[in-house]
Amino acid sequence: MLLQIKNLKIAYEKAIAIKDISICVDEGEIVTIIGCNGAGKSTLLQAISGLLKPVAGQIIFDGKDICKMSPQQIVTMGIAHAPEGRRVFRDLSVYENLLLGAYTRKDKKIKEDIERIYTYFPRLKERWKQRAGSLSGGEQQMLTIARALLSKPRLLLLDEPSMGLAPFLTIEISRIINEINNKEKLSIILVEQNSQLALRISKRGYLVETGSIVLEGTSQELVANDYVKKAYLGI
Numbered sequence: 001m002l003l004q005i006k007n008l009k010i011a012y013e014k015a016i017a018i019k020d021i022s023i024c025v026d027e028g029e030i031v032t033i034i035g036c037n038g039a040g041k042s043t044l045l046q047a048i049s050g051l052l053k054p055v056a057g058q059i060i061f062d063g064k065d066i067c068k069m070s071p072q073q074i075v076t077m078g079i080a081h082a083p084e085g086r087r088v089f090r091d092l093s094v095y096e097n098l099l100l101g102a103y104t105r106k107d108k109k110i111k112e113d114i115e116r117i118y119t120y121f122p123r124l125k126e127r128w129k130q131r132a133g134s135l136s137g138g139e140q141q142m143l144t145i146a147r148a149l150l151s152k153p154r155l156l157l158l159d160e161p162s163m164g165l166a167p168f169l170t171i172e173i174s175r176i177i178n179e180i181n182n183k184e185k186l187s188i189i190l191v192e193q194n195s196q197l198a199l200r201i202s203k204r205g206y207l208v209e210t211g212s213i214v215l216e217g218t219s220q221e222l223v224a225n226d227y228v229k230k231a232y233l234g235i
């Protein structure tokens with residue numbers, strides 16, 4: 001087991017965003033978290049990457065409880081977060097953004113890694129000198145994922161990678177996520193409102209509603225579930 005979250009509870013000043021969540025992720029798996037606006041999906045990812053500290057519960061990564069670690073220590077442990085909303089450093093170039101993704105690394109293979117990661121995202125290679133803020137939305141989304149990969153993660157957290165993308169780019173992004181999962185041998189937690197896409201590329205999934213897990217199973221089981229069909233797949 002690469003990641004195990006036990007009875008996690010997270011509160012903002014006035015509200016409890018995560019009530020009691022337990023999930024696990026195995027080595028090499030793509031696990032999806034689906035749920036609608038405000039369910040607590042991004043809050044969960046922020047807790048895993050150390051940006052939010054839980055009120056209760058444990059987050060065990062590679063056998064160690066990471067709850068008290070800093071975000072930087074957590075990156076060094078092997079968890080990378082591609083946040084929602086295309087948070088690139090707008091005034092820096094594509095290449096500089098990628099270098100920043102490797103800020104915790106001390107090895108000398110960063111340039112080789114950037115070349116390897118360009119093979120997933122050829123558009124980023126073509127635009128390596130371009131100011132990140134002038135990339136299209138889809139390209140910024142790709143840069144967010146590519147930058148996360150530069151920290152050499154064993155677990156990649158993807159928050160709404162398909163948000164705001166045209167249908168053909170959504171298909172392209174899901175193809176790339178699959179390719180990365182196969183070739184880089186890493187685990188992925190995929191948070192999506194596009195449940196159809198998420199369940200197509202993941203092996204297992206959890207459905208979150210108002211801070212609790214209401215359903216879990218293989219992606220096939222979730223797709224076949226009547227409630228999921230009606231409320232989340234519109235079929």
Ligand SMILES: Nc1ncnc2c1ncn2[C@@H]1O[C@H](COP(=O)(O)OP(=O)(O)OP(=O)(O)O)[C@@H](O)[C@H]1O
Pocket residue numbers: 012013014015016017035036037038039040041042043044084193
């Ligand atoms: N910084 C914050 N301060 C206070 N409350 C917050 C904060 N961020 C999120 N919340 C609240 O926590 C709950 C969960 O929010 P979260 O962003 O995790 O949802 P989400 O599932 O990612 O939704 P979406 O699909 O819209 O991105 C919501 O009720 C939200 O209003």
Ligand SMILES: [Mg+2]
Pocket residue numbers: 041042043084159
């Ligand atoms: Mg969110």
